[in-house]
Amino acid sequence: MALLEIRDVVKKFGDFTAVNHVSLSIEAGEFFTLLGPSGCGKTTLLRMLAGFEKPDHGQIILDGQDMAHVPPEKRPVHTVFQNYALFPHMTVAQNIAFPLKMEQRPEAEIKAMVQEALEDVRLQQFATRFPHELSGGQRQRVAIARALVSRPRLLLLDEPLSALDAKLREQMQIELITLQKEVGVTFVYVTHDQGEALALSHRIAVMNKGKVEQLDVPETIYSYPKNRFVADFIGQCNLLDATVTEIGAERMKIEIAGVGIAEAQKVEGIEIGTKGALSLRPEKIKLGVTLPADDADEVHFKGQVHDCLYLGDVTIYIIELENGTLVETMLPNSDPGKAKFFDDNDLVELAWRFDAGHFL
Ligand code: ATP
Numbered sequence: 001m002a003l004l005e006i007r008d009v010v011k012k013f014g015d016f017t018a019v020n021h022v023s024l025s026i027e028a029g030e031f032f033t034l035l036g037p038s039g040c041g042k043t044t045l046l047r048m049l050a051g052f053e054k055p056d057h058g059q060i061i062l063d064g065q066d067m068a069h070v071p072p073e074k075r076p077v078h079t080v081f082q083n084y085a086l087f088p089h090m091t092v093a094q095n096i097a098f099p100l101k102m103e104q105r106p107e108a109e110i111k112a113m114v115q116e117a118l119e120d121v122r123l124q125q126f127a128t129r130f131p132h133e134l135s136g137g138q139r140q141r142v143a144i145a146r147a148l149v150s151r152p153r154l155l156l157l158d159e160p161l162s163a164l165d166a167k168l169r170e171q172m173q174i175e176l177i178t179l180q181k182e183v184g185v186t187f188v189y190v191t192h193d194q195g196e197a198l199a200l201s202h203r204i205a206v207m208n209k210g211k212v213e214q215l216d217v218p219e220t221i222y223s224y225p226k227n228r229f230v231a232d233f234i235g236q237c238n239l240l241d242a243t244v245t246e247i248g249a250e251r252m253k254i255e256i257a258g259v260g261i262a263e264a265q266k267v268e269g270i271e272i273g274t275k276g277a278l279s280l281r282p283e284k285i286k287l288g289v290t291l292p293a294d295d296a297d298e299v300h301f302k303g304q305v306h307d308c309l310y311l312g313d314v315t316i317y318i319i320e321l322e323n324g325t326l327v328e329t330m331l332p333n334s335d336p337g338k339a340k341f342f343d344d345n346d347l348v349e350l351a352w353r354f355d356a357g358h359f360l
Contacts, residue, residue, distance in 0.1 A: 001064060002025035002026060002027050002028075003026055003027060003028040003030075003062065003063060003153065003154070003186055004025060004026040004049070004060070004061070004062050004154060004186070004188075005024075005025045005059070005060070005061040006022055006023060006024050006025070006045070006049075006058070006059075006060055007023055007058050007059040007060075007061065008021050008022075008023050008057065008058040008059070009021070009022045009023070009045070009048065009055045009057065009058035009059070009060065010022075010055060010056050010057035010058055011041070011044050011045075011048060011053060011055055011056055012056050017210050018041045018044040018210055019041045019044050019045050019048070019055075019210050020041070020209070020210035020211050021057075021058075021211070022041075022045060022058075022207075022210070022211065022212055023058075023212075024205055024212060024215055026186060026188065027186075028153075028186055029184055029186055030186055030187070030202045030203060031177070031180050031186075031187045031189065031200055031201050031202045032186070032187065032188050032189065032201065032202065032203055032204075032205070033188075033189045033190070033191060033197045033200060033201040033203070033204045033205070034046065034188065034189070034190045034191075034205050034207055035191055035192070035193075035194060035197040035204050035205065035206050035207065035233075036192065036206060036207035036208055036233075037192055037208070037233065038192055040207040040208050040209060040210065041207055041209075041210040042190045042192075042207050043158055043190055045207075046079070046156050046158055046188065046190050048060060049062075049067075049077060049154065049156055049188060050072055050075070050077055050079050050156055051067065051070065051071055051072035051075050051077070052072055054068075062075070062076070062077070062153065062154065063076070063153060076152050076153040076154065077152055077153065077154040077155075077156060078099075078146075078147035078148070078150075078152040078154075078155055078156070079147065079155075079156040079157075079158065080140075080143050080144050080147045080155065080156070080157045080158070080160045081143070081158055081160070082158055082159045082160060082162050082163055083163065084131070084139045084140055084142070084143040085143065086131040086139060086142055086143060086146075087131075088130065088131050088132065089130075090130070090131075091127065091128050091129060091130055092118070092123060092126050092127050092128070092129050092130075092131075092134070092142050093114050093118070093127040093128065095131070095142055095146055096114045096117050096118065096142065096145050096146045096149050097110050097113075097114050097149075098146065099146065099149060099150060100113055100114070100149060100150060103150070113149050113150070114127075114149065116149075117145040117146070117148060117149040118145060120145060120148060120179060120182065120183060121141040121142070121144055121145045121175075121179065122141070122175075123138065123141055123142065123145065126138060126142075135168075136163060136164050136168065137164055137168045137171070137172055140160055140161070140163075140164070140172065141172075141175070143160070144157075144160070144176075144179070148179075148183055148185060151183070151185060152185060153185070153186065154185070154186050154188060155185050155186070155187050155188070156188050156190075157176075157187060157188070157189045157190065158190045159190055159191055159192070160176075160189075161173065161176075161191075161196065162191075162193070169196070173196060173199055173200055176200060177199075177200060189201065194233060194234045194235060195235075197218070198218040198221075198222060198234070198235075199218075201218055202217065203215065203216065203217055203218075204216065204217075204218055204221050206221060206229075206230050206233065206234070208229050208233075213226065213227060213229050213230050214226040214227070214230045221234055222234055222235060222281075223281070223358070224358050225237065225279055225358065225360070226360075227360055228277065228279075228360055231279040231358075231360060235281065236281065236282050236328055237279050237280070237281055238278075238279070238280045238281075238282065238285075238327050238328055239277040239278070239279055239280075239360070240256050240259075240262075240277060240278045240280065240321075240325060240327070241256070241257065241275070241276075241277055241325075242254040242255060242256045242257075242262065242264075242275075242276060242277060242278045242359065243255050243257070243273065243274070243275050243276075244270055244271065244272055244273065244274045244275075244276070244359070245261065245272060246272065247266060247270070247271075247272060248266065249266070250265065250266055251263050251264065251265060251266055251354055252264055252265075252266050252267070252270070252359070254278060254359060256278065256301075256321075256323070256325075257323060258321075258322055258323025258324070259301055259321050259322055259323050259325070260299070260301055261299075262278060262299045262301075262352075262354075262357075263297075263299060263354035264278060264354060264355075264357055264358070264359040265354065265355050265358070265359070267359050270359070276359055276360050277359070277360050278357045278358070278359055278360075279357055279358045279359075279360050280327075280352060280356060280357040280358075281356075282316070282328040282329050282330045283330055284352055284353075284356035284357065285327065285329045285350050285351070285352050285356070286298075286350065286351040286352065287317060287319070287329050287331060287341075287342075287348055287349070287350055288348065288349055288351075289346075289347075289348060289349065290349050291349045291350075291351045295353075297353050297354050297355075298351045298352065298353050298354075299351065299352060299354070300349055300350070300351045301321060301322070301349070301350050301351075302321075302322060302347070302348075302349060302350075303319035303320055303321050303322070303327065303347075303348050303349070303350050304319065304320050304345060304346070304347055304348065305317055305318070305319060305320075305342045305343065305344055305345060305346040305348060306318040306319060306320045306326055306344070307344065308340055308342065308343065308344060310333075310340060312333070313332065313333060314330045314331065314332050314333060315330065315331055315333055315340050315341070316328060316329070316330050317329045317330065317331065317341075317342055317348075319348060319350060321350075327350065329350065
């Protein structure tokens with residue numbers, strides 16, 4: 001049985017449904033992320049796991065036990081908040097010891113557990129400092145140590161890195177992955193940052209308007225978004241309007257009006273004439289002045305460079321197709337002698353494999 005089961009949970013605030021019939025289960029030891037735009041209901045779902053909110057419908061089962069009548073302080077669940085919520089008048093060690101003191105554990109045990117928690121987050125030398133004497137990243141590590149000190153079954157993290165600058169955030173992401181592996185506690189992480197979700201998680205539930213749109217491993221969410229919302233929300237994605245014209249055993253032909261016929265993997269339940277969009281990630285598209293046409297699995301189209309965005313490691317080329325659609329492509333700047341391969345208005349050829357995209 002899964003560690004956590006969320007069964008058909010609904011939460012309303014007046015007439016507004018913040019969480020709309022969500023069901024999912026999380027395995028022990030997982031780093032699980034709830035990802036979605038502001039207002040999609042992810043924090044509300046997290047607060048129900050913590051016991052700060054009660055579901056209007058459905059069940060939350062943790063370790064086989066229904067949490068309906070278990071108050072927050074009795075749940076084997078701790079939360080790390082975005083704003084750290086440390087006690088300013090307590091030292092780092094006292095902050096970490098606080099939940100253990102509340103549980104009235106023996107002093108010697110508290111001391112040993114605090115020491116271990118300090119080691120978990122590599123803050124041994126900071127035990128006697130006060131929160132105002134720490135950097136933002138260090139404060140967040142104290143908050144994590146305090147939440148982990150009694151080894152909860154579930155650690156809930158609500159946008160814990162969003163107050164940090166980009167460089168520190170990346171460093172903390174690596175620390176979080178390492179820490180989660182070391183302590184083995186199940187993490188449920190809330191973020192609206194898709195890059196963070198892809199980098200950290202074993203599995204991601206993408207939420208929109210109170211519902212889960214797609215739940216899968218990062219690679220599948222990124223490469224095979226289930227619908228336009230997920231494709232658009234996760235990373236850069238070209239969506240080319242297309243109509244199905246032929247269906248084979250494994251592949252189908254799709255017409256991109258004014259551009260030509262492309263191929264895509266067959267999608268079950270789709271018929272000839274179905275209108276949809278080919279979702280295509282920029283890095284899956286080949287770009288050249290001319291490209292070798294020796295691969296039967298590839299389709300080729302003509303285009304013209306509309307814009308170039310030099311980003312250092314890569315350059316983004318926005319290409320205008322013959323029907324006026326703009327397509328984002330990218331090339332790594334791996335050639336030391338060259339900053340850019342193309343300029344505005346250059347005529348180019350694009351190519352992609354039939355399985356590079358995904359018909360939605
Ligand atoms: P954010 O990233 O902005 O925190 P979120 O996805 O976490 O967004 P929630 O905080 O879960 O979203 O809120 C979902 C919706 O429910 C929002 O429209 C919010 O305004 C509403 N909501 C949340 N808490 C309450 C409340 N106590 N009373 C009324 N409405 C609420």
